[in-house]
Amino acid sequence: MAYDEVLTALADPTRRAVLERLREGPRSVGALAAGLPVSRPAVSQHLGVLKRAGLVTEQRVGTRRVYAIEERGLMELRDYVDRLWTDVLEAYRRAAVARAAR
């Protein structure tokens, strides 16, 4: 799991919708699919991608599997954005110094 998997996972609108539903709390696959315009197998496949990206966790309870949001993937993405962000600011600072020294 790394930031690039998180990015590709979040790039799909359906997967973001799944996360959106999971923000309200853990849900089973069927419950998630019921509120989405795609079939249950499609949701299952999306959950696989989200899980591999570290964005959700799976927990088997009886015959159902309950999925919940996981922070791990989000942290990965947040760190990536922060790295880019500070680098951009640094570049601006350097540019400003160069301009001033001219």
Added chain:
Amino acid sequence: MAYDEVLTALADPTRRAVLERLREGPRSVGALAAGLPVSRPAVSQHLGVLKRAGLVTEQRVGTRRVYAIEERGLMELRDYVDRLWTDVLEAYRRAAVARAAR
């Protein structure tokens, strides 16, 4: 421009490589393409996506076009991640309270 455009823009490895090069400072299209394993038109198309996502700016200088990183798209993404993040924490807090009250 919105966070979903930023996500789809950053989901592609070549586009991330372009940003990577731009972190060192503004570059022309040709200069960017020279350091990448794809053709110049490909880079040009990627720059279009990055520009529409608010991740780079274009500035015409003579016959060349110089691209530079822009903060706008990054802010959009950072805000999205922060929203998700706080929501996840909130969900955890509620779950903990519910467990304690049981």
Added chain:
DNA sequence: GCGTTTGGTAAGTGAATGCTTACGTAAGCG
């Protein structure tokens, strides 16, 4: 003006991807 440099755009192509239906499987229930 005329050729050169630089880069966006059009058109086509192969691979990736998101979806569907069909099927297999593990766990509860009578």
Added chain:
DNA sequence: CGCTTACGTAAGCATTCACTTACCAAACGC
């Protein structure tokens, strides 16, 4: 034990997408 529920997985299909080559337009130098 069957039967049902809940879900993952396989296979197939349509669309999207990243890339290429070919072409066109704008700005500079002589």
